Amino acid sequence: MQISVELALTPLQDDFEAPVKNFIKKLRTSGYTVMENPLSTQIYGDYDGIMKFLTEEVKEAFEAVDHIIVTIKIVKSNRSNYAADF
Secondary structure (H helix, E strand, C coil): CEEEEEEEEEECCCCCHHHHHHHHHHHHCCCCEEEECCCCEEEEEEHHHHHHHHHHHHHHHHHHCCCEEEEEEEEECCCCCCCCCC
């Protein structure tokens, strides 16, 4: 099953850029389609693989930062090719 996942990592500390950049760099190495914008990062692909990958990477991000929030939205389907038609 294909999914689309939107992620927003929010470290609750003054030096928030390094943990966010590290998280995004890990997503880029996943082998899945990754798209970024100023507010969030999206990852697209197979449900089982992405969820396994994200479980490991979110845990690593939590272990690296004392106070952190990860917001996750999951859509059932790969929406990486979406283009507005209006």
